[in-house]
Amino acid sequence: MLVLSRRVGEQIVIGEDIVLTVVEVRNDTVRLGIAAPRSVTVNRAEVRRAVEEANREASAADDAAVAALRALTAPRDTPAG
Incomplete structure (x- = not known):
């Protein structure tokens, strides 16, 4: 990890197109x-x-949820006409 000291108004450049500017220092913020x-x-x-945790929770479907989704997408019998 690189640790730098900067004052208000000073900048750090990352790569070619990312610039961090110290806008304000107040107490411990x-x-x-x-x-x-x-x-x-x-x-x-x-x-x-x-966000990562919410995505993990959303992707962990139980058997009942999987069965309910399959029922929604199951092909329906349509009468020949």
């Missing part, structure tokens, strides 16, 4: 501005962990 292309996903770590 640092506010950062992040300039990055729209193709780069930027999330707080706790948000990312919560």
